[in-house]
Amino acid sequence: MKNLVTTDWLDKNFTNVKILDATWHMSNTKRNSLEEYYLKHISSSLFFDLDETSNKDSKLPHMLPSKNSWEKSISQLGIKNSDHVIIYDNSDVLSSCRVWYNFLYFGHSSSLVSVLDGGLKKWAKENRDTTKIINKIYKSEYIAKENLTMVLNKDQININIKSKKFELIDARSKERFNGLHPEPRKELRSGNIKGSKNIPFMDLINKNDHTFKSKKELKSVFKQLNLDLSKGLAFTCGSGVTASILGLANSIISGKNPVIYDGSWSEYGLK
Numbered sequence: 634m635k636n637l638v639t640t641d642w643l644d645k646n647f648t649n650v651k652i653l654d655a656t657w658h659m660s661n662t663k664r665n666s667l668e669e670y671y672l673k674h675i676s677s678s679l680f681f682d683l684d685e686t687s688n689k690d691s692k693l694p695h696m697l698p699s700k701n702s703w704e705k706s707i708s709q710l711g712i713k714n715s716d717h718v719i720i721y722d723n724s725d726v727l728s729s730c731r732v733w734y735n736f737l738y739f740g741h742s743s744s745l746v747s748v749l750d751g752g753l754k755k756w757a758k759e760n761r762d763t764t765k766i767i768n769k770i771y772k773s774e775y776i777a778k779e780n781l782t783m784v785l786n787k788d789q790i791n792i793n794i795k796s797k798k799f800e801l802i803d804a805r806s807k808e809r810f811n812g813l814h815p816e817p818r819k820e821l822r823s824g825n826i827k828g829s830k831n832i833p834f835m836d837l838i839n840k841n842d843h844t845f846k847s848k849k850e851l852k853s854v855f856k857q858l859n860l861d862l863s864k865g866l867a868f869t870c871g872s873g874v875t876a877s878i879l880g881l882a883n884s885i886i887s888g889k890n891p892v893i894y895d896g897s898w899s900e901y902g903l904k
Contacts, residue, residue, distance in 0.1 A: 804878060
């Protein structure tokens, strides 16, 4: 797996890859990802709209689209199966990790999809070039193949509460996980899934430059949970976005594909 690339690496290789700006913001931030993209983005990058490429038939946010819908969306971006796709964001919730997960789920080679470590924040802090120019897109014929082992539904979560076949780890803050802070979505109750454990996603990120912590440091964070590593690990959060951060961190440690409860608390926590 080539989970992460550095800003140095991308600066030297950006003409050889396809770059996506996958910035997504929670509605309560009052920020507009597309407007931000128009104002400043990495040269040759295209905007990836997480909401628009998700399942429109679901009332839940960011649910995986159908295979045909994904193929259409990615083809319209001009991305081919053979392209090395680099995904970055300028988001507080590292939304690029969710798009990385989506590409893996739909069969893109794990060696050909990577997240820019530190994202646009680090890129801009290092005074690297940005632009307002939007490149012309030449449509491709992308072919997807779903990996159903990478996604869990509510029934599987409920069965696991009794069977305990896998460890479920929640990426929300400790306050939300423990039901001490209300959920940002008013239709949700507070609390967590019975038997789940908690790693707030920011525990995996360096505060100074927004990069992932080292493999050794990530192992240490996971070790604190006393996980039964003979079982598989699966990840959940508020709506499936920050769960993918935990999934990427675990992939750095283990080399395994992330497994995500797609509905996450947006489904499980409905009142």
